[in-house]
Amino acid sequence: MSAERSVEVLVVGAGPAGSVSARHAARAGARTLIIEKRQEIGSPVRCGEGIARAWLEELGIRPDKRWISHEVKGARIISPAGHVVTLTEKLAGNECGYVIKRDEFDRTLAEEAADAGAEVMVKTSAVGVIREGGRVAGVRARHMGELIDIHAKVVIGADGFESQLGRWAGIDTSLKPSDINVCFEYTLKGVDINPDFNDFYIGSCAPGGYIWVFVKGPDSANVGIGVQLSKIRPGERGAAKRYLDAFIAKHPELAKGSPIREIAGAVSCCQPLESVVADGIMLVGDAARQIDPLTGGGVANACRAGRVAGEVAAEAARTGDASRQFLQKYERGWRRIFEDQMYRNWMAKEKLVTLSDETFDKACEVLASAELERVNTIEILRLIQKKYPELVKEFEDLIH
Numbered sequence: 001m002s003a004e005r006s007v008e009v010l011v012v013g014a015g016p017a018g019s020v021s022a023r024h025a026a027r028a029g030a031r032t033l034i035i036e037k038r039q040e041i042g043s044p045v046r047c048g049e050g051i052a053r054a055w056l057e058e059l060g061i062r063p064d065k066r067w068i069s070h071e072v073k074g075a076r077i078i079s080p081a082g083h084v085v086t087l088t089e090k091l092a093g094n095e096c097g098y099v100i101k102r103d104e105f106d107r108t109l110a111e112e113a114a115d116a117g118a119e120v121m122v123k124t125s126a127v128g129v130i131r132e133g134g135r136v137a138g139v140r141a142r143h144m145g146e147l148i149d150i151h152a153k154v155v156i157g158a159d160g161f162e163s164q165l166g167r168w169a170g171i172d173t174s175l176k177p178s179d180i181n182v183c184f185e186y187t188l189k190g191v192d193i194n195p196d197f198n199d200f201y202i203g204s205c206a207p208g209g210y211i212w213v214f215v216k217g218p219d220s221a222n223v224g225i226g227v228q229l230s231k232i233r234p235g236e237r238g239a240a241k242r243y244l245d246a247f248i249a250k251h252p253e254l255a256k257g258s259p260i261r262e263i264a265g266a267v268s269c270c271q272p273l274e275s276v277v278a279d280g281i282m283l284v285g286d287a288a289r290q291i292d293p294l295t296g297g298g299v300a301n302a303c304r305a306g307r308v309a310g311e312v313a314a315e316a317a318r319t320g321d322a323s324r325q326f327l328q329k330y331e332r333g334w335r336r337i338f339e340d341q342m343y344r345n346w347m348a349k350e351k352l353v354t355l356s357d358e359t360f361d362k363a364c365e366v367l368a369s370a371e372l373e374r375v376n377t378i379e380i381l382r383l384i385q386k387k388y389p390e391l392v393k394e395f396e397d398l399i400h
């Protein structure tokens with residue numbers, strides 16, 4: 001026998017996608033419950049913790065000392081031969097930002113959901129969906145060994161990269177190996193870094209991805225790597241860590257640091273999925289593969305999509321219509337905000353993963369010495385064309 005309860009909006013997963021969804025559903029008046037399988041929201045952290053400022057303003061999330069570790073003045077892209085392209089605040093504007101404490105950040109978002117009226121249950125795992133008349137009508141969950149059937153007018157699946165909600169609901173969220181980057185990261189204490197910049201190392205040090213050095217404090221940094229799964233031999237384990245260890249060994253300023261945290265995980269780097277809803281359910285954040293395919297950053301899109309999902313869920317609960325057709329409102333909403341950018345960045349990633357170290361060096365050499373007015377793809381391609389026309393041959397249509 002399982003216990004029964006019912007709510008209007010049920011959110012599975014209290015990461016950024018889930019908490020922002022729940023906050024907006026509750027704020028719009030829906031009886032909302034979030035269930036989270038972990039005992040403590042936000043822990044353990046699985047993130048490089050780098051975020052831009054721009055979208056925080058967009059969502060009305062006030063920067064808070066409680067979850068900010070460090071604010072940077074810009075970013076640097078470093079080629080295999082060491083050419084450094086500096087993206088200052090003047091160039092990148094609000095794309096510059098913070099290195100955060102993801103555990104505190106996630107807890108803050110969950111508290112805001114609770115403040116808006118959402119109920120939060122931790123140590124509660126979704127173990128399957130409840131179906132009624134072919135539609136998703138809730139979730140079966142396990143809490144402290146007990147099964148609970150939670151009936152809901154609408155379910156929001158915000159259960160992250162390893163999402164099962166999508167699969168249970170029959171939404172195809174499968175990924176090709178070329179659309180997955182496996183990640184490994186250390187937080188290193190006692191390193192020598194320039195605290196003004198987050199650094200990105202590109203080229204064969206991280207096949208199909210990059211290495212990041214994100215400043216946590218004056219002498220500490222998150223040093224991590226993403227490597228495209230299709231560039232790793234089938235069955236090879238620990239490849240991302242090996243690439244990262246080899247890189248750190250060649251950088252004495254990092255090698256002198258002590259690891260105080262290790263993280264392994266994966267991100268999707270795919271183009272936008274065709275559909276992330278079914279009757280009675282919407283997927284949000286990593287569960288919906290909404291990560292930026294170029295940077296692997298997913299917190300911003302998770303929150304942006306979460307707001308739309310929460311608002312649409314409350315409306316569906318109010319009108320009693322949570323059909324796939326009604327939930328297209330959510331599909332249209334998130335796609336209007338970031339589908340184009342996601343698609344463009346996926347195209348750019350598809351090209352970048354084919355480039356050699358020599359090409360990265362030439363491109364960065366040109367950009368390192370150029371007086372860029374702003375970060376603009378066409379301007380960048382034009383600058384490269386002046387010195388190395390062969391590198392941008394296939395983009396000629398774009399440039400003219």
Ligand SMILES: Cc1cc2nc3c(=O)[nH]c(=O)nc-3n(C[C@H](O)[C@H](O)[C@H](O)COP(=O)(O)OP(=O)(O)OC[C@H]3O[C@@H](n4cnc5c(N)ncnc54)[C@H](O)[C@@H]3O)c2cc1C
Nearest residue numbers: 013015016017037048049050126160265285286297298299
């Ligand atoms: C190594 C690494 C570095 C990254 N660095 C960055 C970065 O620097 N900047 C950035 O923007 N993004 C980064 N990302 C991506 C970012 O972490 C994700 O995009 C972001 O966490 C997505 O939020 P989410 O809410 O969709 O999913 P998550 O944050 O994964 O939250 C999902 C939640 O659902 C819960 N859950 C899962 N299954 C169930 C279940 N069955 N029942 C109940 N609860 C469940 C989980 O416990 C979790 O709390 C990184 C990812 C990795 C792996």
